[in-house]
Amino acid sequence: MPDKLDILFINPGEPNQIYQGLSDEFCAFEPPVFSGLFATYARQKGASVAIVDAPAIGLRAPQVAEVATKIFDPTLIVISVYGFQPSASTQNMTSAGTIARLIKEANPRARVLMTGTHLAALPERSMREEAVDFVCDREGPVTIWRTLEVLRAGRDDFSTVPSLWWRQDGRIVKPRESEVLLDDLDREMPGIPWDLLPMDRYRSHNWHAFDHIDDRAPYAAIHTTLGCPYRCSFCCINAPFGKPSYRMWSPEAVVKEIDFLVAKYGIKNIKFVDEMFVLNKRHVLGICDLLIERNYDLNIWAYARVDTVQDQFLDKLRKAGFRWLAIGIESASDMVRDGAQKKYGQEEISDTVRRVQNAGIHVLGNFIFGLPDDSHERMQQTLDMAIDLNCEFTNFYCAMAYPGSALYTMAEQSGVALPAKWHHYSQHGYEMLPLANKHCSAAEIVKFRDEAWQTFFTGARYHSLVERKFGPKVLAHIQRMTKTPLRRKLLEDRLVTA
Numbered sequence: 001m002p003d004k005l006d007i008l009f010i011n012p013g014e015p016n017q018i019y020q021g022l023s024d025e026f027c028a029f030e031p032p033v034f035s036g037l038f039a040t041y042a043r044q045k046g047a048s049v050a051i052v053d054a055p056a057i058g059l060r061a062p063q064v065a066e067v068a069t070k071i072f073d074p075t076l077i078v079i080s081v082y083g084f085q086p087s088a089s090t091q092n093m094t095s096a097g098t099i100a101r102l103i104k105e106a107n108p109r110a111r112v113l114m115t116g117t118h119l120a121a122l123p124e125r126s127m128r129e130e131a132v133d134f135v136c137d138r139e140g141p142v143t144i145w146r147t148l149e150v151l152r153a154g155r156d157d158f159s160t161v162p163s164l165w166w167r168q169d170g171r172i173v174k175p176r177e178s179e180v181l182l183d184d185l186d187r188e189m190p191g192i193p194w195d196l197l198p199m200d201r202y203r204s205h206n207w208h209a210f211d212h213i214d215d216r217a218p219y220a221a222i223h224t225t226l227g228c229p230y231r232c233s234f235c236c237i238n239a240p241f242g243k244p245s246y247r248m249w250s251p252e253a254v255v256k257e258i259d260f261l262v263a264k265y266g267i268k269n270i271k272f273v274d275e276m277f278v279l280n281k282r283h284v285l286g287i288c289d290l291l292i293e294r295n296y297d298l299n300i301w302a303y304a305r306v307d308t309v310q311d312q313f314l315d316k317l318r319k320a321g322f323r324w325l326a327i328g329i330e331s332a333s334d335m336v337r338d339g340a341q342k343k344y345g346q347e348e349i350s351d352t353v354r355r356v357q358n359a360g361i362h363v364l365g366n367f368i369f370g371l372p373d374d375s376h377e378r379m380q381q382t383l384d385m386a387i388d389l390n391c392e393f394t395n396f397y398c399a400m401a402y403p404g405s406a407l408y409t410m411a412e413q414s415g416v417a418l419p420a421k422w423h424h425y426s427q428h429g430y431e432m433l434p435l436a437n438k439h440c441s442a443a444e445i446v447k448f449r450d451e452a453w454q455t456f457f458t459g460a461r462y463h464s465l466v467e468r469k470f471g472p473k474v475l476a477h478i479q480r481m482t483k484t485p486l487r488r489k490l491l492e493d494r495l496v497t498a
């Protein structure tokens, strides 16, 4: 009889619920980086671990529950609720909750812990609403390991575990103290256990591979930092860390992981998941120098802010294999950006985009419609600015009050309608509900966003850029994408009631 598995990590998610038809061809399938990092931490402590990445291997919730209870039956099941970006944790809670409930129905003795950005933001509510034994209200690795220690010892008093919400005699017990964040990431959480992941199932976002659209796989995503020192009002990134913070793996550790990915899997497409990579000079240039020495033919994308892209970074980033920088532009309106704590001007935005492009790096411009001070006129200015900037790819989002963000606290206080179910927070979902503001209703914002998206991606100016930079095959790909419309319940309901 083999030893019982200590921890099974589950990455939840239903791509169709979140992306509708876009999940078939256009969206990415990313490795579950937080499940991987936590598995590494536990493995180093001596635990046996496994990972079930449900979206990657196409398992629906009933199958995940069956695999968890009948095949693995571990001491502890950890449902790690993260996504491609911090705000994507909430949208995966519907799937995570269903998986937890089905596991408990199949085996009431299974011990289930949930962790993730959403859980850190709403731990008590999650304990009340979800079929789980434990919720972690911080990052996770230490809490998960300490919970396992108590379970292994056969004890049922979890009061010594930091950041763990648990139940005693049917009552919810809150943790006495918070998990202390790891401060030596190289030593304590050195990368992802790639051997536990279905590496043949991952593929990059479509735009990430515009330079070689037929080679979106193999693909990897890694963290080189955790957290962000900024406080943008719509962002929930720091919920698991308790406050704005920034920790880094060393350049040597990051590049060692890339060495492995290149040698073992022939990886070319890499996402740096860090929401704020281009920030610390020593970190950025240290990684660039080591990658330049190796001269791999990489296609990396990473995040930057308009006000963190220094000229001294750009040449080295390009030589190191950074082909895309994603930049949060958000709005054309100074007033809307200021309200979101992004205090830089329009000239600075245009200048940054051009400097990045002139260095031979493509720009992914991110825009948000419907932030608190946004109006029809300002949304139109934002669309005009996106068309004018003509980035190599553009994301249009609607403002959402994600749990863990300042916007969520403001929305709760003002009583504005919030989505009824967690997957209604998905930007591309059928039932999504954006945040209304004093100028526009939720329906008006999503309608504007969807029409803006069509306007941009069917525009002659953008098509000409795509054909010139990436060729006719990518242009045909874009044209297929614009024929994959998103259905919106909010707009269909309006038609019915009009």
Ligand code: SF4
Pocket (backbone or CB within 6 Å): 228, 229, 230, 231, 232, 235, 236, 237, 275, 276, 305, 328
């Ligand atoms: S800079 Fe980016 S990651 Fe940091 S708080 Fe703002 S939106 Fe979030």
